[in-house]
Amino acid sequence: xxxxxxxxxxxxxxxAPGDLAGLPKYARLRETLLRAxxxxxxxxxxxLPKEMALAENSPYSLGTVQKALRDLVQSxxxxxxxxxxxxxxxxxxxxxxxxxxxxxxxxxxxxxLFPRLVAQERDDxxxxxxxxxxxxxxxxxxxxxxxxxxxxxxxxxxxxxxxAMRYPVFASAQMQGFQTMNFKDILRREYNVxxxxxxxxxxxxxxxxxxxxxxxxxxxxxxxxxxxxxxxGDGQAVYYQQAFVPPNPYALRVESR
Numbered sequence: 619x620x621x622x623x624x625x626x627x628x629x630x631x632x633x634a635p636g637d638l639a640g641l642p643k644y645a646r647l648r649e650t651l652l653r654a655x656x657x658x659x660x661x662x663x664x665x666l667p668k669e670m671a672l673a674e675n676s677p678y679s680l681g682t683v684q685k686a687l688r689d690l691v692q693s694x695x696x697x698x699x700x701x702x703x704x705x706x707x708x709x710x711x712x713x714x715x716x717x718x719x720x721x722x723x724x725x726x727x728x729x730x731l732f733p734r735l736v737a738q739e740r741d742d743x744x745x746x747x748x749x750x751x752x753x754x755x756x757x758x759x760x761x762x763x764x765x766x767x768x769x770x771x772x773x774x775x776x777x778x779x780x781x782a783m784r785y786p787v788f789a790s791a792q793m794q795g796f797q798t799m800n801f802k803d804i805l806r807r808e809y810n811v812x813x814x815x816x817x818x819x820x821x822x823x824x825x826x827x828x829x830x831x832x833x834x835x836x837x838x839x840x841x842x843x844x845x846x847x848x849x850x851g852d853g854q855a856v857y858y859q860q861a862f863v864p865p866n867p868y869a870l871r872v873e874s875r
Contacts (some may be wrong), residue, residue, distance in 0.1 A: 626667055627675040629654060644685040645703075647678050651686065652695060655706055663794050666696065666704045675760045691736050692832060694765060697794065700739030705791075707734055711798035713766070718816075718846055719861055720871040721768050722822060729769040729868060735797035736832065737763035738789070748779040751847045751858040759791040764797065765832065772866045773833050780857040785809060801857070802848075811856060816848040831861045839864055 631867040635646070666672075669687065673680045683725040687704055697707045713731040721729040743749055746751055748759055758834055760782040765775045778801060782789040786826045787808050788801075805811040825833075835841075839855045844861040863870065 623671070623705050626671060629659060629670075630676050630743075633657070633659070642681045643678055644689065647676065647682060647686040648689050649670075651690060660706050662706050664706045664826050665702075665792070665810075666706070668703065682782045691823065692834070695736035697735050698737055700741070700790070705794060707736075707794070713798050713800065715727045718844075719766070719774070719860065721864075721866075722871060724870045726869075729771070732767040732770070733764045733798055734767075735762060735764050735793060737761070738793055740789075742870060745779070746779070746860070749860050750857050751845075752779065754779065756781045756784075762788060762793065762801075763799065763832070768803070768866070768868065771868070772864065774861065774863040774866075775829060775832055776849060776858060776859055778859045785811075807855065811850055813848045813856060819845045825862055825864065833864060835864055841865060842870075 625875055630650055634650045634875070635653065650658075651666070658736070660666060667675075667688075669680060669683050672678070672683045676683075678686075687696065687698075691698055691704075694707055696704050698704050711732070714735045719731070721731075723729060739761055741748065741759045743759070749756065752759065758781070759779050762778040762780075763775065764778070765773055767773050778788075779799075780788050785805065785808075787793070787804065789798075801815050805813070821843050822840060823843060825835065825843070827837065830837060830839055841862060841864040846859040846861070848856045848859075850856050
C-alpha cells in the first residue's frame with residue numbers, strides 16, 4: 619500500500635497505544651502496527667510501508683523499526699519477501715495433507731499443523747550447501763521458511779529450498795495464498811511434477827541459533843534436524859528441505875513420499 623508521508627504519520631499516531639509507556643520502543647511500534655493490522659487498515663497480502671518511511675514518519679530509529687518488524691515476522695503477523703518488502707500474512711489455516719512431518723498423539727491420531735510463512739528469499743548457498751542436494755547446475759534458489767504450530771501445543775519449523783528458475787511460483791507473491799498448502803501439491807498442480815521418492819537423514823544436535831530464535835526457544839536447545847531430498851520419476855532432485863523439531867512429547871512419523 620503506497621502512502622504519502624502525512625497519511626503514514628497520521629496512521630501511526632491514530633493506532634499508537636496510549637497505555638504502553640513502560641514498554642521498549644520497538645514494542646510500542648510493534649503494537650502500533652499490530653493494532654492497524656487487526657483493525658483492517660492493512661489487510662492480508664498488503665505491503666507495509668518501507669522501513670525508512672516508518673522511521674521518518676515516527677519517533678523511532680531505523681534500528682527500532684527493524685526490530686519491531688522482526689518481532690512481527692517471528693509471530694507470523696507479517697512475512698518478508700526479499701527485494702519486495704514486508705507483507706501482512708494470511709490468517710492461520712490448517713495445513714492440507716502433511717506428509718513429511720506427521721505428529722501423533724498417544725492414541726496414534728494425527729495432530730493438526732497450522733503453518734505460517736515467515737520468510738521467502740533468494741539463497742546463495744553460503745550457509746546451507748543446497749547445491750550438494752539439488753545439483754551444481756542450479757543457479758538460483760528460493761528459500762521458504764515456515765513455522766508450524768502443532769495442534770497449538772508446540773512449534774517446529776522448516777526451510778524449503780527449490781530452483782527458482784524452474785519453479786518460479788515459489789518465488790512469487792502467490793505463495794502468500796499457498797502457505798497452508800503442501801508444497802508437493804503445488805508442484806503437481808502448477809508443474810505436473812509428482813514426487814516419487816525422498817531420502818531422509820535425522821540427527822539430534824543443537825538447533826542453529828537463528829532457528830532457536832525463530833521458535834523462541836532457549837539458546838543452545840537440542841532437537842532433531844531432519845533433511846529431506848525429494849526426487850521426481852526421472853530421478854531429478856526437486857527440492858531440499860530441512861525440518862527443525864524441538865523436544866516435545868509427541869510421536870513423529872516420517873513418511874518416504
